[in-house]
Amino acid sequence: MTESSVAIDHATSHPALQHHFENMEQQREAGTIGMWVFLVTEIMFFGGMFLAYTLYRSYYPAAFAAASNHLDITLGAINTAVLIVSSFTMALAVYGTQVGRTRMQNICLFLTLVLGLTFLGIKAVEYRSKYEDRLIPGRLIPGREFGPQVAEANDTDPHKLHLRDGASVRQVEMFYWIYFAMTGMHALHMVIGAGLLTVILILSLRGRFSPEYHSPVEISGLYWHFVDIVWIFLFPLLYLLGRHVH
């Protein structure tokens, strides 16, 4: 075979076909499997933190319940709803590209991005209140070491921490360390997801995607759904411990 015949093959193919793939189907399949494999690595990565959580929760159940109770369940629940809706809008965006409904595709991508940023904004509010209440563990913030105010028996001040039987401040600090590690890592992945979505949105507005070629949107959708699922595990494990006891 000559060089020219190979070149002709690619000239008649889709402009988005990369030179090392035989056809668009192979390229799409490779991208999808690639994203799934990447998500498996993310599961292993978060898995280590889930292990630490499980271990220390079994060591210090009272402290974990006390600390979890002190988190803002309203904001957490709002964030959960925000993310679930954003997964829905993401799925709609992918559907839009599959059937060529460009307006739906673009609006839904935009909505997903906005919801993701909303999540991050609410997270920032939560983190700020932890900072104010001196709940950032260890020496992460120099000069503002972990040192929450502990509530007396009938104190209703929401900024003060209610310790239960058997819980100590040091054990509560362990909870907050795990809380920040897990939600912080999750938030980092949300930021990356937001960046990814911005790029996809810009490309979509430029008309790059079509029913014949939309795998980047699908793949970003997979990533977004994964980040959502991680939060769905985080929310009950971190926010909903010991809520039945008052």
Next chain:
Amino acid sequence: MEEFFIPKPTRVDYLKAEYGLKSWLLTRDHKRIALLYLYSITFFFLIGSVYAMLIRLELLTPQGDLMQSTTYNKTFTQHGIIMVFFFLIPSIPATLGNFLVPMMIGAKDLAFPRINLLSWYIYLVGGLVTIYALLAGGVDTGWTFYAPFSTTFSNSYVVATGLGIFINGFSSILTGLNFIVTIHTMRAPGMTWFRLPLFIWAHYATSLIMILGTPVIAITILLLAFERFAGIGIFDPAVGGDPVLFQHLFWFYSHPAVYIMVLPGMGVISELIANFSRKNIFGYGFVAFSSLAIAVFGFLVWGHHLFVAGQSIYAGMIFSFLSFAVAIPSAIKVFNWTATLYKASISYETPMLYALGFIGLFTIGGMTGLFLAALATDVHLSDTYFVVAHFHYIMVGGTLLAYLGGLHYWWPKISGRMYPEGWGRFSALVVFVGFNLTFLPQFVMGYMGMPRRYHMYPPEFQVLHVLSTAGASILGVGLLIPVIYLMWSMRYGRIAEANPWHLPGLEWRTQSPPPTENFDVTPVVTWEAYEFAPPEETEVVGTFRE
């Protein structure tokens, strides 16, 4: 003999396709990336070897007279870190794997060429961060970084080194991801799973370990770093943490990591044995599945590093049992390679010498692992030189020998030149002799009680240490010679034909060196793996058909 199709060179080969630094540093060609890795990995290997030399020099005498204790502690730590993370783990997959995986399956490149280049840059950045840490003052925790010494007591560059290793981990993950997707989606028409060379099976299994295990060491290093600079007690018992938790997290990755190091080597050996005896590997299916079995079982045995560490004795029993189980697939491979030589047609070129050396040394290394899998002997042998000897037999006698064998075997394909055969055989012999002299005495001194990571030692061990250092000098010479003649041959070596060994593998059915797209036309595969002769002629073992 069937003449395998050898195409006339029609295109420019990948080395001449473009010139200039930018064409290399911004390349997407998996073959050029493999060469970039080859140079950088050799660089790190040389650094690690200097540390090895310093260790062996210090251990010539029982006193700590060559360097201070802290310097010695940094030397063995850095030897381990550089060799494990920057040489052994990437070596075969990133050089030979990158070069050959697309070619062996008939593809034009890996699935994600730009991610492949990114992998190399990440490797470089991780390596440079680690080198910065070494130059700034070094790290003295042992490559295993046990807490609480590493979190609270060490006054060395733990976080910086950890950062370098953390970054490097992503290189590993991306390479594994690339291989898995490539092998699944880009095989040429007719290239079914059971026609794949065993090199591909081995790299597929390795990639599974890379993507599943590496994230765990990433999170472990992060936790270690946070404990160290933010004072959050997850491992330090003084603040309520658990030091044994660190060991569990660390070894959950680092045990499978040793299979990342050895599985690609086994893949190379399968290629060398089959091709230099001109026969299909005996029990091809068993060898293929044994790679997968090793990958899976490898994740279940990490607790054998904690038999004396305060782990429950019942957990110890389970881990011991599984550690014996994981040895069986490796034994199956050794028997199958040996059986391949039955009624074969064997030639003794350098790659084959390395392969034969591998089988012998890997047998010793693997079987001495059984001493450590057995609970009662592990109690005595843990943290002694016996363990050091065991893992060097596998990593050097195994992986390094396979790497050298593979480099020589595919050298004509990679560079278009032949290496000097006489020098090749000579250095293989020198390496074999030097290696055994270095590490056999260490088994003996280990059972005698010589602990590892010791700067000074009681005088009765000196004879064995002197033997070991003598061997190390010979080994060093044996390893230096190929570096020199391989570099020499790139310019002055005899020009190689496309298929100098006359072999049926897909990578040999194109020019040497290959053009950038690897093949003129996408190949259509109609033959089985290692099909030297038509399948009708197959002999069933034990019967005569004349």
Next chain:
Amino acid sequence: MQTWVPFVPESASTLSWKVDALYFFLSGVTIFFTLLISGVLIFFVLKYRRRSLHEVPRPVAGSHKLETLWSVIPFLIAMTMFAWGAQLYFEQFRSPQNAVEVYVVGKQWMWKIQHTTGQREINQLHVPVGRKVKLIMTSEDVIHDFFIPAFRIKTDVLPGRYTSQWFEATKPGTYHLFCAEYCGMNHSGMIGSVIVMEPRDFDNWLSGNTNQQSPAVAGQQLFQTLGCVSCHGAAGEGGRGPALAGLFGSRVSLASGQTVTADEGYLRESIVNPQGKLVTGFGPIMPTFQGQVTEDQLVQLVAFIKSLQGQSSQPAGAGTGAAVPSPSMQAAPIK
């Protein structure tokens, strides 16, 4: 010490020859298979060497029978090794009941040994022949490991916990003691000797040492000066805090619903992290003594509490949440 190069260290404990037996079995199997494989390899490589340039051998089919054979036989050999090793390991780690206890505290970079009769040693451990000895060990800083090659035993020594190992020496002599877990700068200097003596010589050594307080007596003094008596009673009979008499070795019900055994680790933990395992029926009023007692003092307190005999399962009243005694308070005189 030996000046030649043997393959096995001196065998000086009841279990060391058993470990050697397993080692010789493993070595024998290793050497056998190494010779077998190498031999077959060399034989095949010579017999089937390529005789002409273009020679191609006939392919040989695989054999399920052979594959089964060389999977099953190694598996059986491996299981033998596993079972043998596991059975011996159980013997090594199941501490006998009637052993003499010796406390070991490791720190960078020395071993502090405390006999229950009062003798203290640094980097040396004197023991008599023919007595079971149980070492109860902890670290003040990083992880160390107490390794006696002649006895074929070692166990990591951890901070924040007690680990233990036991042996029975069979041969008088002086044997190496090594730290076998890398612990920093002077790891290779953290060595010493285990000196095994005939019983008579050991008794002489015991009495020859100047009278040092046994750890239990020292612990009793600490028990008072630290104010423990105010909640636990001078003889450990209990009060605001749980009873300690007869506590050691018994099962304890915790506020979390778990039940644990009160071993040395439990006692130590309850002093430095009292809220860690709160006993059912008592409030979280015990202050922590972390940072106020050294590991040596903890050993003394534990030894004292172990010595308190008495009714074990009588909880001395539920906690009343009364004033918390401060750890620096001087104790009331013994009643």
